[in-house]
Amino acid sequence: MRTKRVKYKRINSNFLPVIKIKISGPKKAKEVDALLDTGASTTTITPELCEELSLEKIAETPVVTASNTEIVGLYKSKIIFVGIPFETYVASCKIPKEHPIRVLIGRDLMQFFKIVFDGPKVTIEIKSDLF
Amino acid sequence: MKIGKIEMKTYNKSSHELERNHLGKVVAITDGKIAAIGKDINSTLKLAEKRYPRKTFYVRKIGKNPEAIFIL
Numbered sequence: 001m002r003t004k005r006v007k008y009k010r011i012n013s014n015f016l017p018v019i020k021i022k023i024s025g026p027k028k029a030k031e032v033d034a035l036l037d038t039g040a041s042t043t044t045i046t047p048e049l050c051e052e053l054s055l056e057k058i059a060e061t062p063v064v065t066a067s068n069t070e071i072v073g074l075y076k077s078k079i080i081f082v083g084i085p086f087e088t089y090v091a092s093c094k095i096p097k098e099h100p101i102r103v104l105i106g107r108d109l110m111q112f113f114k115i116v117f118d119g120p121k122v123t124i125e126i127k128s129d130l131f
Numbered sequence: 132m133k134i135g136k137i138e139m140k141t142y143n144k145s146s147h148e149l150e151r152n153h154l155g156k157v158v159a160i161t162d163g164k165i166a167a168i169g170k171d172i173n174s175t176l177k178l179a180e181k182r183y184p185r186k187t188f189y190v191r192k193i194g195k196n197p198e199a200i201f202i203l
Contacts, residue, residue, distance in 0.1 A: 039203040042172060058176055059159065059188040063200040072200070074172065074190065089176050091200055104202070108173060 001114070002131040004082055008122040009033065011100050017117055017124050021103065022080040023090075025053035032103050034081075036115065036124065040106035043079065044091045049102045050075055058089060065093070081109055084130050137163050138189035149193045157199050159188040172199055 008015040017036045022029055023045070030053060037044075055075035063072045074089045086109055095101060114127040138160045142149070145165060149158060159166040159179035166183050169175030172190060179188050191197035 037202075039201070041202070042200045044202055057187060058180065059190045061172070061190040061200060062198045063202060064198045065202045069198060074176065089172055091202070093202060106202075108171070 001127050001129055004126045004128075004131065006124045006126070008124065015122050016101070018101070019082065019105070019124070021105070023049075023053065023103065024078045025055040025076075028053050029078075033101060034103035034105045035101045036110065036117075037104040037106060038110070040104045042091050042108050043088060043106040044093045044095075044104040045075075045077075046095050046102045047092045050090075050092045053077070055090070061091075063091060063093065079109065081105065082113070082126055082128075082131070084112075084128075141165065142191065153193045156193050157190060158193050159190050161186040161188045168193070 006019055009018040011018065018033045019036060020031055021034045022031050055077050057073045058076050059074040060071050061074055063070055073092045075092055077088060077090050079086045079088060088108060112128065112130065116125040118125060141160050141163050153168050156168050156170055157172055157175040158168050159175050161183055166188055167175050167179035169178060175190065176188065190199060192199040
């Protein structure tokens, strides 16, 4: 099993477990910072990014967030996460504009890796046989 | 697509059987039909898209609580 180590990224004076990913739709691809969010069961992106990438809406589903329950769209996308491509359905959910993150990597993708959040070393260790 | 009465009605009509045989799984519904059942959203929607190309689905958890996604 191989290991990739990534330092937390300093954003607005906070250190966050953020990784650069590539997300693409039918016409366009974009590299963005994505927060590894163990509280998210499904990878989530903002409606604005969905629109920018022209992602195709496949379904609607009810979602529980920290503040309420709402119906959101599920969109087909391709994501390259730590160099590995995934074809997956992402949820579209508003993230406050003050927050610089546009993508939350959920457990649907993280389940394929062993991930250690090393707080004292401000480092993420990602282990996989897929590397 | 807005989730309408037809999707709710389809689930409610089959809820007894779905909850007896597939409790905790995910179901995709379109045009008043059960399109696919799977262990998670990804596998369910892949199967649903294969069976019903170019359709939009209503996806929910099978059970008392419909939410299949948590963002906490």
